[in-house]
Amino acid sequence: MEFDTIAAISTPLGEGAIAIVRLSGDEAIQIADKLFRGKRNKRLIDVQTHTIHYGHLLDPKTGEVAEEVMVSVMKGPHTFTKEDVVEINCHGGIVSVNRVLQLVLRAGARLAEPGEFTKRAFLNGRIDLSQAEAVMDLIRAKTDRAMNVALGQMEGRLSKLIQRLRQEILETLAHVEVNIDYPEYDDVEEMTHNMLLEKANLVRVEMKKLLETSQQGKILREGLSTVIVGRPNVGKSSLLNSLVQENKAIVTDIPGTTRDVIEEYVNVRGVPLRLLDTAGIRETEDIVERIGVEKSRQVLKEADLILLVLNYSDDLTKEDENLFKAVEGMDVIVIINKTDLPQKIDMEKVKELTGKSPLVTTSLLEDQGVDDLEEAIAALFFSGSIETGDITYVSNSRHIALLHQALHTIEEAIAGVESGVPIDIVQIDFTRTWELLGEIIGESIHESLIDQLFSQFCLGK
Ligand code: GDP
Ligand code: ZN
Numbered sequence: 213m214e215f216d217t218i219a220a221i222s223t224p225l226g227e228g229a230i231a232i233v234r235l236s237g238d239e240a241i242q243i244a245d246k247l248f249r250g251k252r253n254k255r256l257i258d259v260q261t262h263t264i265h266y267g268h269l270l271d272p273k274t275g276e277v278a279e280e281v282m283v284s285v286m287k288g289p290h291t292f293t294k295e296d297v298v299e300i301n302c303h304g305g306i307v308s309v310n311r312v313l314q315l316v317l318r319a320g321a322r323l324a325e326p327g328e329f330t331k332r333a334f335l336n337g338r339i340d341l342s343q344a345e346a347v348m349d350l351i352r353a354k355t356d357r358a359m360n361v362a363l364g365q366m367e368g369r370l371s372k373l374i375q376r377l378r379q380e381i382l383e384t385l386a387h388v389e390v391n392i393d394y395p396e397y398d399d400v401e402e403m404t405h406n407m408l409l410e411k412a413n414l415v416r417v418e419m420k421k422l423l424e425t426s427q428q429g430k431i432l433r434e435g436l437s438t439v440i441v442g443r444p445n446v447g448k449s450s451l452l453n454s455l456v457q458e459n460k461a462i463v464t465d466i467p468g469t470t471r472d473v474i475e476e477y478v479n480v481r482g483v484p485l486r487l488l489d490t491a492g493i494r495e496t497e498d499i500v501e502r503i504g505v506e507k508s509r510q511v512l513k514e515a516d517l518i519l520l521v522l523n524y525s526d527d528l529t530k531e532d533e534n535l536f537k538a539v540e541g542m543d544v545i546v547i548i549n550k551t552d553l554p555q556k557i558d559m560e561k562v563k564e565l566t567g568k569s570p571l572v573t574t575s576l577l578e579d580q581g582v583d584d585l586e587e588a589i590a591a592l593f594f595s596g597s598i599e600t601g602d603i604t605y606v607s608n609s610r611h612i613a614l615l616h617q618a619l620h621t622i623e624e625a626i627a628g629v630e631s632g633v634p635i636d637i638v639q640i641d642f643t644r645t646w647e648l649l650g651e652i653i654g655e656s657i658h659e660s661l662i663d664q665l666f667s668q669f670c671l672g673k
Pocket of ligand 1: 443574
């Protein structure tokens with residue numbers, strides 16, 4: 213394929229001492245060469261691939277030195293885009309990196325669209341679609357764990373699994389064809405049915421397993437939406453503040469998203485929490501009072517995690533009990549705060565209300581017990597399997613939606629076989645499942661969908 217040469221700043225603006233302007237395309241090396249002045253008249257068009265060169269960029273209009281740079285030259289196909297790629301490392305300030313970008317644009321490059329580098333890697337066959345999306349997730353990954361999921365996907369773990377499932381389906385379809393065309397035995401009909409059932413079930417089980425991990429994957433990527441509830445004055449705001457202060461607040465750098473709701477992301481031992489910072493959610497002191505238990509259940513239902521705060525130095529009240537009712541069945545951690553004050557709370561009663569949920573005691577005033585709370589949060593969401601790192605996660609919502617459809621289709625196929633629907637009808641469902649799985653890895657996908665997906669990427673990636 214042939215493309216023009218694109219360029220963009222590929223490091224976050226205003227961060228770090230060094231910034232990179234990246235070029236990709238047939239003319240990438242020539243364009244950089246026009247601007248570059250190295251030692252002993254070294255020319256970039258003459259250098260070996262995958263080498264880095266110190267020098268200056270000159271402004272061709274004035275002949276003056278514009279920037280001190282290090283330039284990496286990488287010839288295709290062994291590059292991210294499979295095209296010739298040049299990376300110009302320059303000083304990190306906005307002014308100098310912009311000057312470099314302007315120079316390469318004037319020398320013949322075109323400003324890249326958001327995600328265009330990754331799109332080229334996809335179109336040039338360097339990566340498949342789920343890998344391309346993983347690059348996007350990487351850019352957005354908010355914690356180390358989320359990063360690992362994205363990395364695993366980029367290495368093609370999800371792709372491999374999907375490809376294996378598609379292969380199973382394809383082989384089954386081929387077998388069915390053969391059986392129908394060349395019936396060797398009288399009971400070929402029954403044999404075909406049995407084989408279809410067996411394979412369909414196999415594929416169904418694998419897809420189900422994959423979908424079961426999807427919730428965890430989503431949590432890793434987007435953060436657990438966490439709501440702190442409790443009566444007035446029990447210490448909700450204090451809890452929120454101490455969680456934000458003790459843990460690195462995660463700065464999100466997703467460009468172009470406007471948010472009505474300001475969220476605070478904190479990373480608690482690898483668990484990303486999204487503390488919703490809206491009136492009435494951050495402070496839910498009297499929502500139960502105001503709208504009643506049933507309604508508040510509706511509000512709280514959206515939350516992944518509830519932190520229910522009680523006051524150690526006060527009697528349990530009807531309000532407290534209503535809160536327990538409102539969060540029944542959800543992931544709850546009960547926190548008894550103000551243990552520095554004399555006890556008034558009835559612990560037996562608290563334990564009864566708490567049931568199997570984790571229970572921690574804190575004195576937020578004296579900074580006691582927050583560690584235990586963090587421990588409890590981590591234990592709740594990273595018990596066992598998720599630590600091992602060799603599970604294939606789906607965390608991308610497009611993948612999840614397609615998997616759901618594929619699962620639904622294969623279940624229809626199974627129901628069809630079981631109720632004696634003619635084989636050629638069942639074949640349609642099989643083929644459809646195969647197609648849906650293909651869409652996850654970008655085969656048989658519609659062009660406009662590709663454009664839409666890649667436009668979500670950050671510029672310069
Ligand atoms: P909220 O109304 O539930 O958000 O409670 P706040 O966090 O605003 O706290 C109410 C009051 O309790 C404030 O004066 C806090 O300083 C105080 N407080 C919070 N935690 C503790 C604690 O562990 N011990 C004591 N003695 N006071 C606390
Ligand atoms: Zn408060």
